[in-house]
Amino acid sequence: MARKIAVGMAEYRVSNDPEDVLCVLGLGSCVGVCLYDPVRRIGGMVHVLLPEHLPGQSNPFKFADTAVPALLAEVEKAGASRRNVFAKISGGARMFSGADTLFDIGKRNAEAVREALKALGIPLKGEDIGGNRGRSIFFYLEDGRLEIKILGRDAMVI
Amino acid sequence: MVLFEDLNEMQLDALKEIGNIGAGNAATALSKMVGKRVNMEVPLVRILPLKDVPEWLGGPEKEVLGVYLGVFGALTGHILFVMTIDDALKIMRILLGDMAPSRDQILSMDELASSAMGEIGNILSSSYLSALADFTGLHLNHSVPAIAVDMAGAIVDVVLIEISQHSDYALLIETVFVEEEDRITGYFMLIPDTGSLEIILQALGVV
Secondary structure, three states, X not given: OOEEEEOOOOOEEEEOOOOEEEEEEEXXXXXXXXXXXXXXXXXXXXXXXXXXXXXOOOOHHHEHHHHHHXXXXXXXXXXXXXXXXXXXXXXXXXXXXXXXXXXXXXXXXXXXXXXXXXXXXXXXXXXXXXXXXXXXXXXXXXXXXXXXXXXOOOOEEO | OOOHHHXXXXXXXXXXXXXXXXXXXXXXXHHHHHOOOOXXXXXXXXXXXXXXXXHXXXXXXXXXEEXXXXXXXXXXXXXXXXXXXXXXXXXXXXXXXXXXXXXXXXXXXXXXXXXXXXXXXXXXXXXXXXXXXXXXOOOEEEOOOEEEEEEHHHHHHHHHHHHOOOOOEEEEXXXXXXXXXXXXXXXXEEEEOOOHHHHHHHHHOXX
């Protein structure tokens, strides 16, 4: 039986059970970052809120620049091999129309995630970023596919 | 610095009173708009972590209307007003009758739906804000309302990001508007920036 594991805000989950599905329900400007080793079928997901680490904050999983290396360390700890690992990312929407740049944080989050992946040399195999709609995302550890659902639209897979 | 989570009973009561007056203002505003009596109940006023709000609304994937207003002037903060799409539809039907947008129009945020919802959100949110201004004697302004129709989780996460440098808590005022058989629940949330809660409490004389 596939097990759905929800990843809360500023949290991460890692699993080596290919039956598991890591998910975020109702993702807005946050970004869900998925790392996957297709050979060992081990994966992890982190749900980041902000682009850069703020001084005095202890949780590395809240910020893109610290969350991506921290998640990589966790999937490696679970048995993934770094040279196999690829990434898929989704989220970073701009939810409110009529607002000024106040809500442009989604775009900055996505940029910070891409930069962190690049710095670690992890290939980005798929992304669905931006727009003005919220998403629910489901990361299947059997094959590393990422399913994305938006209200009133058909689900898509990257 | 005073935080929501540290408030005492007396301070909470003062904030609840503002919530009740605000809800009353909102019901009066709705009555004027529809030309019929709209009653209200305030079943709940409480302080809760914003991340728990989607559960309160029926889960992170619940379809909701969200209206965001930035507050500035004597204090700064944020207002988020949320209701489920089903309840937003009921309000539209009461206000606009046959002219009301359909559920699909609301979900796709077409022009009629978004302007009607923006207007409703604006009127209701500013009702609560004026209660706060009247009670505290503080001069308060708000930004043009920004609206979104989407999953509760996605709407709340954006506001959580905005406030994450200040506080993770909100003052939630649940209000039920009653018009004949219709019961419509609105969730009004006030999130003051760092230091602003103190300004409110000082103005209320309950520091």
